[in-house]
Amino acid sequence: xxxxxxxxGAIAKKKLxxxxxxxxxxxxxxxxxxxxxxxxETFKSNLEEFASKHKQEIxxxxxxxxxxxxxxxxxxxxxxxxxxxFWSEMLxxxxxxxxxxxxxxxxxxxxxxRNGGLITLDELHQRVLKGRGKYVQDxxxxxxxxxxxxxxxxxxxxxxxxxxxxxxxQSVPAELNMDHTVVLQLAEKKGYVTVSEIRxxxxxxxxxxxxxLDHLLKEGLAWLDSQATGEAHYWLPALFSELTSRDVTxxxxxxxxx
Amino acid sequence: MSFEWPWQYHFxxxxxxxxxxxxxxxQLAAWCSLVLSYCRHHKxxxxxxxxxxxxxxxxxxxxxxxxxxxxxxxVFEELRKKGNLEWLDKNKTRCLVMWRQPEEWGKxxxxxxxxxxxVNSVFTLYxxxxxxxxxGEEFHGLEEWMLLxxxxxxxxxxxxEIITMDDGKGVKFF
Numbered sequence: 001x002x003x004x005x006x007x008x009g010a011i012a013k014k015k016l017x018x019x020x021x022x023x024x025x026x027x028x029x030x031x032x033x034x035x036x037x038x039x040x041e042t043f044k045s046n047l048e049e050f051a052s053k054h055k056q057e058i059x060x061x062x063x064x065x066x067x068x069x070x071x072x073x074x075x076x077x078x079x080x081x082x083x084x085x086f087w088s089e090m091l092x093x094x095x096x097x098x099x100x101x102x103x104x105x106x107x108x109x110x111x112x113x114r115n116g117g118l119i120t121l122d123e124l125h126q127r128v129l130k131g132r133g134k135y136v137q138d139x140x141x142x143x144x145x146x147x148x149x150x151x152x153x154x155x156x157x158x159x160x161x162x163x164x165x166x167x168x169x170q171s172v173p174a175e176l177n178m179d180h181t182v183v184l185q186l187a188e189k190k191g192y193v194t195v196s197e198i199r200x201x202x203x204x205x206x207x208x209x210x211x212x213l214d215h216l217l218k219e220g221l222a223w224l225d226s227q228a229t230g231e232a233h234y235w236l237p238a239l240f241s242e243l244t245s246r247d248v249t250x251x252x253x254x255x256x257x258x
Numbered sequence: 259m260s261f262e263w264p265w266q267y268h269f270x271x272x273x274x275x276x277x278x279x280x281x282x283x284x285q286l287a288a289w290c291s292l293v294l295s296y297c298r299h300h301k302x303x304x305x306x307x308x309x310x311x312x313x314x315x316x317x318x319x320x321x322x323x324x325x326x327x328x329x330x331x332x333v334f335e336e337l338r339k340k341g342n343l344e345w346l347d348k349n350k351t352r353c354l355v356m357w358r359q360p361e362e363w364g365k366x367x368x369x370x371x372x373x374x375x376x377v378n379s380v381f382t383l384y385x386x387x388x389x390x391x392x393x394g395e396e397f398h399g400l401e402e403w404m405l406l407x408x409x410x411x412x413x414x415x416x417x418x419e420i421i422t423m424d425d426g427k428g429v430k431f432f
């Protein structure tokens with residue numbers, strides 16, 4: 001009877017078995033790759049067919065766009081990744097977001113002198129819709145977020161800061177670190193913030209709070225109000241709700257610096 | 259028609275002179291616009307600094323914010339630099355506000371004169387600013403100091419000549 005175990009013969013056998021498994025493994029891997037390629041090809045052509053059928057819907061329906069984007073994301077495709085090629089040509093998806101990006105830049109530039117380059121997503125949405133007129137496609141906040149992400153990648157100084165359940169869109173390359181962002185979030189509720197509120201709410205030292213507030217003043221994002229009861233209030237025009245949806249007047253337009 | 263306040267008027271920090279230089283520039287530009295449009299709307303030609311403090315322009319009672327005397331002086335100095343304001347006294351307590359330049363006023367008056375075929379007629383200053391004929395015209399009610407300057411501007415242009423008459427001044431348009 002054979003004894004399974006140690007011995008030169010057993011080791012050699014083991015090695016041969018391993019080699020065979022490896023070879024088999026390689027063959028298996030190649031098989032798999034060929035299979036997967038075929039699957040991807042099918043997937044891609046199905047997607048193309050889907051896209052061409054639904055091109056109109058993509059352009060017209062914001063809800064549809066969201067679902068389409070999410071679907072692309074699950075297969076690791078970014079329809080906005082390149083300006084040319086299948087996605088923009090077949091679907092016009094790239095064009096749609098490119099044009100939207102241009103509109104967003106225009107709105108932000110027009111209001112920069114008022115809010116220092118910071119605007120709520122809500123206000124941006126309102127104004128973009130206004131600028132589009134009645135007969136153009138509807139645009140959702142999801143669309144804006146995607147367009148802004150694209151702008152960010154292109155290095156336009158764009159960024160998004162999460163505040164109070166939505167976002168503040170930053171359109172100038174002002175240096176805003178975590179400290180600044182956190183104070184902006186604190187200011188979101190009332191449109192202003194005070195040193196005491198920062199100390200109480202964030203448990204910071206007075207110096208740290210003042211440093212941040214000074215920076216916001218310097219960047220033109222905040223204005224000082226020294227007539228408030230108690231202590232100075234630091235107001236952010238971007239969060240000043242009575243300001244939103246007020247059109248830019250001719251006088252203001254004259255004051256704007258490029 | 260009631261006066262429309264700009265958004266800044268309802269923004270509390272607007273009444274605090276801003277420490278940041280760039281922001282202050284924007285703020286002062288907005289204040290200058292506001293003062294001039296307020297004066298234009300109410301046809302104010304002179305302002306008294308002490309009275310101005312209590313005027314709704316510089317004192318937003320509802321919001322409990324007002325521009326300090328120092329800040330008002332800064333705004334007035336801006337207006338003076340732009341050519342829209344002239345001090346009447348050395349102590350800077352009263353000033354003339356020119357929300358329209360004399361040349362523009364002169365043009366308006368000349369237009370009215372030629373439109374009505376009254377070139378070569380002579381008018382007294384009173385007739386121009388307060389006569390029944392000019393009722394409804396923008397220059398109706400124009401204060402004499404501004405009226406004179408406007409006519410002087412026309413005179414320089416050769417479009418009018420100021421005449422001294424028995425009981426005051428008059429003007430002939432060419």
